[in-house]
Amino acid sequence: MNRLLVCPPDYFAIEYEINLWMRRSNIVDHERAVTQWHRLMEVLERDMGVRLECMRPVPGLPDLVFTANAGVAVGRQAVVSRFRYAERQREEAHFEHWFRAAGYEIVTFDQDIFFEGAGDLLGFPEYWFGGYRQRSDIRMFPLLSERFTREIIPLELIDGRFYHLDNCLCPLSGGELLYYPPAFDSYGQSAIRERVDEGLRLAVPEAEALKFACNAVCVGAHVALPEGCPTTMELLQERGCQVHPVPLDEFMKSGGSAKCLTLAIDGFLP
Amino acid sequence: MTQAQETIILRGHIIDSLILAKVLDLILTMGGSFDLDHVEIGRTREDQSHARIVVRAPSLATLSHILRAIQPHGAVVERDSDCVLQAAPADGVFPDEFHSTTHLPTEVRLNETWVEVQGVEMDLGITVDNQRMTARTVPMADVRQGDLIVTGQAGVRVIPLQRPRERDVFAFMESTVSAERPHSHVIADIARRMRTLRDEFRAGGARSKVLLAGGPAIIHAGGRDALTWLIEEGFIQVLFCGNALAAHDMEADLYGTSLGYALTAGHAVPHGHAHHLRTINRIRAIGSIRVAVESGVIKSGIMAACVRSGVRVVMAGTIRDDGPLPGVITDSMRAQATMREAIPGVGLALLVASTLHAVATGNLLPASVPTVCVDINASVPTKLADRGSFQAVGLVMDAASFLGELARNLGRRA
Numbered sequence: 294m295n296r297l298l299v300c301p302p303d304y305f306a307i308e309y310e311i312n313l314w315m316r317r318s319n320i321v322d323h324e325r326a327v328t329q330w331h332r333l334m335e336v337l338e339r340d341m342g343v344r345l346e347c348m349r350p351v352p353g354l355p356d357l358v359f360t361a362n363a364g365v366a367v368g369r370q371a372v373v374s375r376f377r378y379a380e381r382q383r384e385e386a387h388f389e390h391w392f393r394a395a396g397y398e399i400v401t402f403d404q405d406i407f408f409e410g411a412g413d414l415l416g417f418p419e420y421w422f423g424g425y426r427q428r429s430d431i432r433m434f435p436l437l438s439e440r441f442t443r444e445i446i447p448l449e450l451i452d453g454r455f456y457h458l459d460n461c462l463c464p465l466s467g468g469e470l471l472y473y474p475p476a477f478d479s480y481g482q483s484a485i486r487e488r489v490d491e492g493l494r495l496a497v498p499e500a501e502a503l504k505f506a507c508n509a510v511c512v513g514a515h516v517a518l519p520e521g522c523p524t525t526m527e528l529l530q531e532r533g534c535q536v537h538p539v540p541l542d543e544f545m546k547s548g549g550s551a552k553c554l555t556l557a558i559d560g561f562l563p
Numbered sequence: 564m565t566q567a568q569e570t571i572i573l574r575g576h577i578i579d580s581l582i583l584a585k586v587l588d589l590i591l592t593m594g595g596s597f598d599l600d601h602v603e604i605g606r607t608r609e610d611q612s613h614a615r616i617v618v619r620a621p622s623l624a625t626l627s628h629i630l631r632a633i634q635p636h637g638a639v640v641e642r643d644s645d646c647v648l649q650a651a652p653a654d655g656v657f658p659d660e661f662h663s664t665t666h667l668p669t670e671v672r673l674n675e676t677w678v679e680v681q682g683v684e685m686d687l688g689i690t691v692d693n694q695r696m697t698a699r700t701v702p703m704a705d706v707r708q709g710d711l712i713v714t715g716q717a718g719v720r721v722i723p724l725q726r727p728r729e730r731d732v733f734a735f736m737e738s739t740v741s742a743e744r745p746h747s748h749v750i751a752d753i754a755r756r757m758r759t760l761r762d763e764f765r766a767g768g769a770r771s772k773v774l775l776a777g778g779p780a781i782i783h784a785g786g787r788d789a790l791t792w793l794i795e796e797g798f799i800q801v802l803f804c805g806n807a808l809a810a811h812d813m814e815a816d817l818y819g820t821s822l823g824y825a826l827t828a829g830h831a832v833p834h835g836h837a838h839h840l841r842t843i844n845r846i847r848a849i850g851s852i853r854v855a856v857e858s859g860v861i862k863s864g865i866m867a868a869c870v871r872s873g874v875r876v877v878m879a880g881t882i883r884d885d886g887p888l889p890g891v892i893t894d895s896m897r898a899q900a901t902m903r904e905a906i907p908g909v910g911l912a913l914l915v916a917s918t919l920h921a922v923a924t925g926n927l928l929p930a931s932v933p934t935v936c937v938d939i940n941a942s943v944p945t946k947l948a949d950r951g952s953f954q955a956v957g958l959v960m961d962a963a964s965f966l967g968e969l970a971r972n973l974g975r976r977a
Contacts, residue, residue: 420608431582431637435575435611444608446580449636480581487579 295512297337298360298391298556300348302330306355307547311378313453314548326543330358333517333551336537341515346558348391354384359549360556361459363388364410367441371397374410377428395558400440408433411556412457417464420444420488424458426451446488448481454503459552463507465516469493469532471509471525473502495528505541508550519550566722567626568619570600570641571633578604578612586616586633595620595629615641617720646671646718648691648711655704660714661688664700665721666930671698672718683929684903689713702903704896731755732956733933746960747968753913753935753956754972757798760910764800770910770932772800776924777962778917779807782821786915786963787812787865789970794868798973799913801905802869802876803920806843806887809852809878812865814842843886851889852876877901881919903927911935916962918943937965 306321337343351357362381364373371392376382392399408414413429414437415422421443425431427450434445448458452475455461461476470489474482474496485494497506506525509518516529520538529536541550577583583602590597601615616638620626630640649658666685670677673696680689681699690710691698698713706712713719732752763771781790793799811821819825823835832838846855855861856870869876878891879898892898906927914921914936921936925947928934934955936947944957958965971977 426635431575431635432639435637438575438609438611442609444576444579446576447582447637448580449585478585480585484580 295342295557296344296346296559297510298346298348298363298558299334299554300358300360301350302326302358302544303350304352304355305330305358305544305547308355309380311380312456312548314545316546319546321543321546329539329541329543330554333539333541333554336517336539337510337512337555340535340537341510341512341517343512346395348387351387354387356381356547356549357384357387358544359412359547359553360388361553362410362412362457363556364392364408365414365437366392366397366556366558369397370400370441372400372408372410372437372440375406375408377407377409402433402436402440404432404436406430406433406436408437409457412459412553414445415458415462415464416443416445417468420446422458422462422464422485423447424450424462427453427456446484448484449478450476451478451481452476456548457553459508460505460548461502461507463509463511463552465495465511465529465532465534466513467493467532467534469495471495471497471507471528473497473499473507475499476502495525495532497522497525497528501525505545505550508552510551510555517551519545566619566621567623568617568720568722569626569630570643570720571616571618571630571638572641573614573616573636573638575611575637576605577614577637582636583612583614586636586638589632589636590616590618590629593620593629593632594625619722643672643675644717645673645675646689646691646713647715648693649714651706651708651710651712653708655706656708657688657703657706658712658714662713662715662719663687664689666928668722668929668931670720670722671713672720673698677720682903682907683931684906684927686926689719702900705900744959746958746965749956749958750965750968751972753911754969756911756933757969757973761797763910765797770908772908772910773798774801774803774905774909774912774924775799775915776803776912776917776920777808777915778805778920779811779822780916781808781865781962781966782811782815782826783824784916784961784963785826786966787815787821787826789963789966789975791863791865791868792970792975793966793973794865794872794874796973796975797872800874801909802865802874803902803905803924804876804878805917805920806878806880806884806891807839808917809866809876809888809891810839810843810886813846813852813855813861814839816861816864816867817842817845840885843888846888847886875905877905879920879923899923899927913937914943914947915965921947937962 305326307315307317362374364371373389407430409428413424423434423445425447431447434447438445455476461473463471501522504521505519506522509516515535517537519541526536596619598617600617603613605612664687669680678698684700687700687702689698690701690712732749760771815821815826818838820835820838823831823838825832849855852866853870856867861867880887880891880893909932912932912934921943936944937958938944939961941959
């Protein structure tokens with residue numbers, strides 16, 4: 294069973310600006326956002342066979358809806374995020390509370406280092422990628438690698454529009470990697486090329502990367518992604534994926550999409 | 564110190580991610596340089612790698628600029644520790660783990676401050692004065708019981724030489740020493756340096772002295788006049804030699820021979836083999852070379868020029884010496900200490916036709932002093948050129964040709 298942690302968008306809004314997508318003047322259509330979120334949940338549950346664990350939303354924490362940034366769960370252990378911006382630091386206690394209540398052992402480190410959870414840590418079963426520079430601090434990855442005996446390849450995020458790794462990179466269960474190469478510097482692009490065979494690298498065009506085509510949720514052969522990304526859908530279908538486009542543009546106002554709205558909590562899902 | 568430096572640690576999966584490559588590239592493109600002090604590469608994919616990197620920059624500002632740029636990529640400045648001190652257990656004995664010096668500029672960390680070690684010289688220990696916050700090298704024989712001696716590597720950093728600014732033979736030194744290599748451009752570059760150094764010396768500049776360490780082959784081979792001229796013209800300020808060079812130089816003045824051979828005619832003269840002994844005996848009777856020159860007994864030559872030009876002469880004796888001449892230091896350790904005292908201020912060293920004096924002098928010199936070693940036997944320049952210095956040049960040629968051409972380059976008419 295694949296379980297995902299989600300949080301209903303009851304209080305979702307744009308109340309501050311901490312990334313290039315957020316504009317307080319860009320008012321969220323709340324009703325539409327709620328409809329889009331429920332549509333995504335429906336796809337995940339009904340079409341993709343996912344079991345959803347729902348967190349209780351908290352007034353005043355508009356971004357709690359983006360559970361990908363709660364932390365990471367590895368087996369029965371969880372590392373809670375340490376947000377770079379004070380606006381989101383208030384979410385940490387709520388995420389920690391959820392993990393604890395769900396029976397996870399909370400892993401802490403001596404050093405207080407910024408780390409924004411599964412937003413910046415994604416991977417294949419054998420190795421993971423860690424996004425750094427925009428939000429998470431690269432120094433977190435050696436600690437996580439040591440703790441979970443997994444190789445973590447750090448990738449510098451060089452484009453502020455792709456401020457989390459899950460905005461521009463998505464490992465798929467067949468070993469493919471959906472990604473937007475220009476979000477990484479030449480070193481990162483080389484490191485990815487070295488690791489992932491050419492036939493498995495699915496490069497997303499800029500127009501669709503900007504619609505967060507890479508912010509997709511992959512469970513087995515199913516991929517849920519924001520609608521309006523025909524090339525990406527084609528790339529995925531050619532690889533035999535079942536693609537589920539979902540309208541999520543209300544969440545794009547905040548710089549998030551399908552993947553940002555979920556957190557894999559059964560082991561570490563690719 | 565001319566350079567600023569800091570040691571950083573980089574760890575994690577830094578190889579396949581090219582993070583190490585990126586950090587090193589950043590250091591270079593920002594005008595710094597680095598030494599990979601220690602790199603440990605993980606054996607399995609899960610194993611992390613670890614790199615200890617010494618970052619250097621031409622200024623503190625550039626260094627901090629570089630550090631700021633590489634820290635986001637995980638570079639952590641290594642927390643430095645003070646150097647570890649132990650008291651010398653007895654006179655002339657270092658603690659077991661004493662730090663053995665190199666001929667490169669060195670700093671030790673005392674009370675959280677980096678202090679430059681005075682008297683850079685290889686194969687010595689370092690003693691510190693914690694109150695005065697000073698550190699200096701100390702030869703084994705000179706250490707006194709209770710002296711605080713630096714042990715191990717912690718809190719010690721060695722600063723490699725930068726390439727010299729001048730674009731001459733010293734900057735592009737090739738490590739191979741060969742008799743086949745043309746010499747003239749090398750000698751022209753040495754002459755250019757000596758001219759500059761003489762101007763600097765006359766203007767009271769630091770590190771502007773020229774040191775010549777030479778053997779008696781200079782006299783036998785016919786280099787006496789050229790060397791005398793170089794001294795008289797003010798191109799040399801310090802002379803290291805043994806009993807023989809001085810004895811044969813003055814023998815030539817008194818008898819016109821060198822080890823009994825007439826220098827001009829080139830054949831042995833009757834009873835000539837005793838000339839150098841008679842010379843030594845004569846000087847011993849007078850009491851000193853200085854008095855012999857000042858009283859007019861010795862009229863010309865290298866020793867006369869040294870006395871008249873105020874050149875600092877250190878004569879170190881050996882077990883095969885005749886006499887020796889007054890002023891020859893027969894206690895080797897005392898001779899070494901006297902030579903050491905004469906090193907500060909030297910900006911160029913010419914080591915000519917003497918294995919013994921060339922190697923002894925080479926050991927005393929900091930790597931920062933440009934060194935020219937001239938010998939007809941390639942093994943001597945090779946040994947000296949192999950000291951890990953940018954600024955050592957070896958020439959396989961005879962002493963008289965070298966000195967003659969050097970003097971010609973500096974304006975002596977043949």
